[in-house]
Amino acid sequence: MRLLMVIAILIFAMPMTGFGWAEGTNILLDPNLMCKKTRRLRGKLAEICRHDSALLKEIIINGINLGFRECEFQFRNRRWNCSVLRKSMRKILMRDSRETGFVNAITAAGVTYAVTKACTMGQLVECSCDKTHVRRNGGQPQMVTAATAQAALERQQQAEMLRQQLPPLDQHPSQRMGRLSNASTMTDISAVEHRGGRNRKPGWRRGRRKFWDNIKFPEGQWEWGGCSDNVKFGLRHSRVFLDAKQRQRRSDLGTLVKFHNNNAGRLAIRDAMRLECKCHGLSGSCTVKTCWLKMPPFREVAERLRDRYDSARKVTLRNDGNSFMPDNPHTRPANKYQLVFADESPDFCTPNSKTGALGTQGRECNVTSSGPDRCDRMCCNRGHTRRIVEEQTNCKCVFKWCCEVTCEKCLEHRAVNTCL
Incomplete structure (x- = not known):
């Protein structure tokens, strides 16, 4: 017991x-x-x-x-x-x-x-x-520029952040209204800060990275679509x-x-x-x-x-x-x-067996490489063996009209280095 x-x-x-x-x-x-x-x-x-x-x-x-x-x-x-x-x-x-x-x-x-x-x-x-x-105006495509496209993405991100701040539907209505008011105020403040650059909220980071920072917008006017x-x-x-x-x-x-x-x-x-x-x-x-x-x-x-x-x-x-x-x-x-x-x-x-490591014995390495597959690194300085193998490869390929490619089989010799 x-x-x-x-x-x-x-x-x-x-x-x-x-x-x-x-x-x-x-x-x-x-x-x-x-x-x-x-x-x-x-x-x-x-x-x-x-x-x-x-x-x-x-x-x-x-x-x-x-x-x-x-x-x-x-x-x-x-x-x-x-x-x-x-x-x-x-x-x-x-x-x-x-x-x-x-x-x-x-x-x-x-x-x-x-x-x-x-x-x-x-x-x-x-x-x-x-x-x-995609923005449509009376059925006609609306043309945008790089500046207006970035502004649209900014508004979209703010709307997404607002949705994430909203309380669940099963919460008390008074609590939901309080959270909604706070979230709306935060969004309005962030918009003002974005325009003026002053009176930033505590914790605001300058140059905050956005997902469209790496997007290269074309010059001139173009249409969101596709x-x-x-x-x-x-x-x-x-x-x-x-x-x-x-x-x-x-x-x-x-x-x-x-x-x-x-x-x-x-x-x-x-x-x-x-x-x-x-x-x-x-x-x-x-x-x-x-x-x-x-x-x-x-x-x-x-x-x-x-x-x-x-x-x-x-x-x-x-x-x-x-x-x-x-x-x-x-x-x-x-x-x-x-x-x-x-x-x-x-x-x-x-x-x-405790860490899941399989070891590198029998792994192929490259004697001429300067990267992680270099033989002394891959083999952990245990040494390696070298052998010549024959491989069949496609060679003398010819394009025939239309539309076929025919190749012959050729034997190639390749040096293979294997960790001890």
């Missing part, structure tokens, strides 16, 4: 962080587990899981798989190659390391990208193209799924780090939006120019996140238990675009 009491005390004394990470790990490795037990789910997530099966498939399966495939590509030449072997990845995701931060960021970006793309392609009944920028990617819908639903509240303690550094990296992955999609334009007119003239917002190729977003992985910052929990701060007091705090981590990474040189 005494032994059972000791076991029970140990179980209830264990931190909840491990359980939360295990749950999040299972979702990433098997997305279908997200809605397996809908009775335990509440709010938006439960509503989507019970009614939006097509959206669920698009978000969970396609988005997370897209993130993992790109993770493998970006780290194919590094000691940690983002192997999706279940046992290895499960162990990796149980630690708050750089690798976990990148996986969370790239999967959140993948989910956002997949849902947004599905909206644009008309695959989901819940959304369509983003038509908030089918802009509905990235707001993708951001919102990625947050609903991947930031679903888990069982956690107040001082759960792992959850804070995970949510931060998830958001950094989503912002990498939003901030990479670009403007595409098409000219209309007789004989190729550009009398009318129509422009719309479009996401870049996902590989471009993944490369940005890989660079942020290299510059990720180590953090530790603050005394309040609700936020984190730099582990090094001489380091500037990470902004919302940077990746953060709390645990140091293993060296990944040798197999380790």
